[in-house]
Amino acid sequence: MTVGEDAPEAAPGAGGAADRALRRDLEAVLMVVDQPVEAFELARGLGRPVGDVADALEELSAEYTAQGRGFDLRRVAEGWRIYTRPECAEVVEHFLKEGQEVRLTQAALETLAVVAYRQPVSRGRVSAVRGVNCDGVMRTLVLRGLIEEAGQDRESGAILYRTTSYFLERLGLMSLDDLPDLAPFLPDDIEGIDDTGEHAT
Known part of the structure; x- marks a missing residue:
């Protein structure tokens, strides 16, 4: 130069x-x-x-x-x-909902079940029930339109999640009341676990 x-x-x-x-x-x-x-x-x-x-x-x-x-x-x-x-929102939505059907993994099914029976529930509590970090699986379920954010926990500020109407549609259910009674099989001490996944003192 x-x-x-x-x-x-x-x-x-x-x-x-x-x-x-x-x-x-x-x-x-x-x-x-x-x-x-x-x-x-x-x-x-x-x-x-x-x-x-x-x-x-x-x-x-x-x-x-x-x-x-x-x-x-x-x-x-x-x-x-x-x-x-x-x-890009339209093409993403089309891919996730109308594109090629992809079966959910076992991990995704287990995570979805916990959300369905314990909703509204935080990621920390879902991870505590399954015993593994569920962040990635939760994001996948949100992207697939099966779960959605449902506000924040007043005490911890953690984001809560619930199932969507699309979840009911895919399972052929009219409402959550039609879910099989599986809640008793989930850990009884889940209420004692805080939103970080740790047992509250």
């Missing part, structure tokens, strides 16, 4: 290795959260300055939009979260 030439503009987010690592780590975390997360929470969890995290979030959001990705990173009142881009 000769003297006097303008330096080329840096690509968005084209910082050093630390910046690339931060963006990578933010993407990894945002892919698994089930509710919006504030920048300061992400900064605390990643051990990075809030300013750096906030800048990286803005860069990622702009980058996804510029590239026309099928998802975008949005900041809502409660924080940041990755969402399906609005113009």
